[in-house]
Amino acid sequence: MSIQSTYEALNNFDIRNAAVNRGHFATVYFARHRITGIKVALKQVELSRMTDSKTIEDCKREVFLLQQLDHPNIIKYISHFIDNNDLYIVLELASAGDLSKMFESLHQNNKLLNEKTIWKFFCQITCGLEYMHSKRIIHRDIKPANIFINKDGSIKLGDLGLSRYFDSKTILAYSNVGTPYYMAPEIIDGQCRGYNFQSDIWSLACILYEMVVLRSPFYEIDLDLPSLQRKILTLDYEPLSTQLYSTNLHSIINQCLVLNPEQRLPINDINNIAKTMYTQFRTQITNNAPVPI
Template sequence: MAAKGIHFEADGAEPEDQDASQQRELFTRFEVQKLLGKGSYGTVYRVKRLSDGGIYALKEADVKKMSQVERMDAVNEIRLLASVKHPNVIKYHEAFLDGNQLCIVMEYAPNGDLSRFIKKGNELKKAFPEEIIWRYFIQICQGLQSLHSNQIIHRDIKPMNIFVGDHDVVKVGDLGIAKMIKEGCAKTQIGTPHYMPPELWMNRPYSFSSDLWALGCLLYELMTYRVPFEAKSMGELRTKVLSGRYRPITPGKYTNDLIMLMQSLLQLNPARRPELDKILALPIVQKHMNGVPVKKAEKAPSEHNVYSTIKIPSDLRLLQGRLPAAEYEGEKGHGKPDADGVIKAKHAPPAAVGH
């Protein structure tokens, strides 16, 4: 069974409006095939790259319409996506400024996201086979482990952000609100309410274990096609989450091993939630790893493995030279930004329209 979201200086120069007579770089290099999604974060398309015929996902957002914070978030997503190399994390390929549009080219997952399959399974009244749940869960853990080993909290684990590629390979995606923490905890209250842990509802500092709570919610949803904490208002949702009470899984539907693992993730005390290394080392998890592509995350990687903060120039048109290098199979990139966030390119980066 295949189951298938930047503060500018006040005197900063805004990008110029796209001249209708000027052909966008996007259309000279890519063939737009299909709209995949649209929201406050921007628009995502399935595209074909003309130079290699490869199929990719391309997200574009109008930076002129973004607030300063939104611009910072967009660039941060690019930075983190380009920093993590793991088969269970959506792959970064390129980012470029095209007039007013900031474009990110990423790996395309042909089978969509997990929310699609949860919806379909619910409509058909057909439960997810347990072996498929284990297969997906293990791969999500591996992708999250890769993020956590690079000191990155995803902060928005949910079915819509888990993508399914060919051969049931599962990938963590959408790092739009992900955050890198070098030490201590994060404090910003952010995420999707139904998957937010108790510590966020109480406005307390949180860390990597917040992703594990969300993972527990996702695991529950795969088994029941509903979120563990349902409510008609935010106040009611907060009360239910802080109580930690949810409808039990129907006995006999899934094994106690799977149910107990879900329960261990939905611990109110974040210190009691198991770490990813320990989850992946569990005998029951090892038992279900047969046939699952396994790649361990690098241990304690050095800081230079993650791109430094990309400084946004007052003239946005100069941002192009500060974005991470393009990464396509068989093609060399342009190098990494230096301490000032400027790439010393081996090859000139593609010119941004509107220069």
């Protein structure tokens, strides 16, 4: 029996009782592989509760997409198996939680991220997303809770449950999926005009904005969906202070939170800017030079 095959049996894992994350049909647990001692994230998908064939197909699609991806900034797929009519997906464990938990902790402690850290995290997110797009996979649910952190500071894009593969003949998708605060206007306006990879770019800009102020650009207390739609479709958000952060940070947000998808920056340009800025901030600190704010 190979080591890999031992990842395909539930009795080879010690599972913590408390769930890390729980969705409608899926629950994610911390687990330890008994043979190697490696800690993993074990996603249990309750196929036995599903009556909709499309939902079951979506689960199969998630496994297929995970198998296509191998990148240091994307949660790594390890294995999957069926046990007692439920699907289990074995995934790399990001040991320090996700961005949403980090933002919540910073907010509670009245702290903000410095710009060097923002670029450190953001350039890893853009690297992962550029790789996904190069494989013709659109994420469709980029949000802080789906961006994971390791203790060494490495960042991983995860939760591909809503992701979609675009074959060479596919130009637009039409399913209304995602998380409203991070949804692009072409998805949330309800007009079914279709969308493409550029909808991920909108979500990416929302993440960059949130790294600065610890909330979505369109967040408002007790905001209902129609009001949120109006805020997004009118670009009603508070601009960041131009005195406190670099021009490039403002530029990415301003050139990505654009109603016309085709006018948003392409992912390779964003990734190049992010890498350059992180390198610049690291060099300045190493040389004891002042960091521009």
